[in-house]
Amino acid sequence: MKTTGWFQGLVSAAFVLSFALWGVSGVGCSGPSTNNSNDASVADTSGGNDTAPGEGTSVLPDDTTQPTPDTVTPAPDQPATGGVTWYKDVQPLIQKSCLGCHSKGGVGPFPLTSYDEVKANAGAVKWSIETGQMPPWSPSAQNTDKKDCEELEGARRLSPTEIKTITEWFDKKMPMGDPKDEKPYKPVVDSLDSIDAEVDTQTDYTPPGQSPDDYHCFLTKPVISDGKSKELTGFQFLPGVKSMVHHVLIYSVNKSYSQTLAGRYPEKHWPCSTGALINQGSFGKANLIGVWVPGTDVVRFPQDTGIPMNDGDQLVLEIHYNLSALKGPQPDRSTIRLQYAKQPVKHRMSLSLQLQFQLNIPPNSKDSKATNNRIVPSKIRVWGMMPHMHKFGSKFSVDWTLASGEKKCLIDIPKWDYNWQQTYFFKNPGGVIMNPNDKTFMTCTYNNPTDQTIRWGDKTGDEMCLTFYFISAP
Numbered sequence: 001m002k003t004t005g006w007f008q009g010l011v012s013a014a015f016v017l018s019f020a021l022w023g024v025s026g027v028g029c030s031g032p033s034t035n036n037s038n039d040a041s042v043a044d045t046s047g048g049n050d051t052a053p054g055e056g057t058s059v060l061p062d063d064t065t066q067p068t069p070d071t072v073t074p075a076p077d078q079p080a081t082g083g084v085t086w087y088k089d090v091q092p093l094i095q096k097s098c099l100g101c102h103s104k105g106g107v108g109p110f111p112l113t114s115y116d117e118v119k120a121n122a123g124a125v126k127w128s129i130e131t132g133q134m135p136p137w138s139p140s141a142q143n144t145d146k147k148d149c150e151e152l153e154g155a156r157r158l159s160p161t162e163i164k165t166i167t168e169w170f171d172k173k174m175p176m177g178d179p180k181d182e183k184p185y186k187p188v189v190d191s192l193d194s195i196d197a198e199v200d201t202q203t204d205y206t207p208p209g210q211s212p213d214d215y216h217c218f219l220t221k222p223v224i225s226d227g228k229s230k231e232l233t234g235f236q237f238l239p240g241v242k243s244m245v246h247h248v249l250i251y252s253v254n255k256s257y258s259q260t261l262a263g264r265y266p267e268k269h270w271p272c273s274t275g276a277l278i279n280q281g282s283f284g285k286a287n288l289i290g291v292w293v294p295g296t297d298v299v300r301f302p303q304d305t306g307i308p309m310n311d312g313d314q315l316v317l318e319i320h321y322n323l324s325a326l327k328g329p330q331p332d333r334s335t336i337r338l339q340y341a342k343q344p345v346k347h348r349m350s351l352s353l354q355l356q357f358q359l360n361i362p363p364n365s366k367d368s369k370a371t372n373n374r375i376v377p378s379k380i381r382v383w384g385m386m387p388h389m390h391k392f393g394s395k396f397s398v399d400w401t402l403a404s405g406e407k408k409c410l411i412d413i414p415k416w417d418y419n420w421q422q423t424y425f426f427k428n429p430g431g432v433i434m435n436p437n438d439k440t441f442m443t444c445t446y447n448n449p450t451d452q453t454i455r456w457g458d459k460t461g462d463e464m465c466l467t468f469y470f471i472s473a474p
């Protein structure tokens, strides 16, 4: 069985080459036969080999995957002294988990900064918390549905006890309590250790406003000015109009491809569909290096890791604007700051891709699946991942079968939300070590309510099924 990929990219000094070596560079420019030579040996679309298809998401029941508190059994370790109140119990939780987005000028559709504002939205707030809709975090919690998933860094999640406190407060008709218990709200401000490059969208761009959603790509200036290669260790994205920027895909683009793009789009910005640069025969030339969603101040790569960047690299910022929190579109100019390593990092990360582009999602179908099974050829370290599907996606998971037969789960997203896709790093310091003959089994699940068969493509009405992995030598 021929499986190149995971590791070969690493031995190559040029980070960008790692893509080509997966055999995926042909996706945009050549027919499926090229890809089959690599994919068919490892893809498991037909079912019926040793890796049980459906291992993973297919056994999940409907969408009842969010943790709901058991409101019947009282928790014995919770003395009910005085009962729950707004000032004492609930406000601190709202401050911690909601105000990052639901305060004035934030991306949330309404502020939740006071008792009155929460009361005015009581029904929706209670529902959103009980169902796990809010705060937005798509991967399943450990110890709920899938006990063996890797823990992820930065989970925005209320604990079952916190959810219980809030629901109880609503059930008791929202007692206000004693204002003396109020703790002032201190927004957490996070920033990079150093700002080594800062570039922006180079224009004040106003979305057309005909529809609430607009996808636009911007080519930035070069991000290295002294001609020396760097290692990117983190970034901070600063939306111009905070309430309008819903999510951003960030690509690093090499010198010659930047020139190609600048030639194609002389204004250096253009309407682009979603995941546009994942799909245009651009592997190795434009690499997705991060996804930003509101509520993330700074994205830091794991300790001692970095992504190599070369002289002449520019960025493409693919911005999804959403106008629902605004009266009308406003001009936006967003900025990104980059942080480079001061010393050479211990683990030079590159990005590796697992994908299934042979999508054939039947009309009017529910829970239709695309899978891909990949065998790890040599020892690697995996630091995190960036799954990507479009709007018909309903679930995403990657199961990890060790060579010994033990089964684990790398990530499980029981309720895919296109708007809240993001970069996930594993909490485990040092990431996850994979050994030769381990397998990663990716499952993308879709609901297609339309009358059309949905296939792979970069339009919003098309679909994708892929995940990037941040990998390094072991």
Ligand code: HEC
Pocket (backbone or CB within 6 Å): 094, 097, 098, 099, 100, 101, 102, 107, 108, 109, 112, 121, 124, 125, 128, 129, 133, 134, 135, 136, 156, 294, 295, 296, 419
């Ligand atoms: C990271 C940003 C963020 C955080 C944190 C957040 N929200 Fe939201 N919230 C949003 C956005 C954006 C929307 C608009 C719908 C969407 O895009 O998902 C929303 C929508 C809502 C809605 C409307 C119902 C809906 O799903 O459309 C409610 C109610 C809500 N949030 C409550 C909360 C509560 C309560 C918390 C804290 C427990 C919270 N949110 C935390 C960003 C956030």
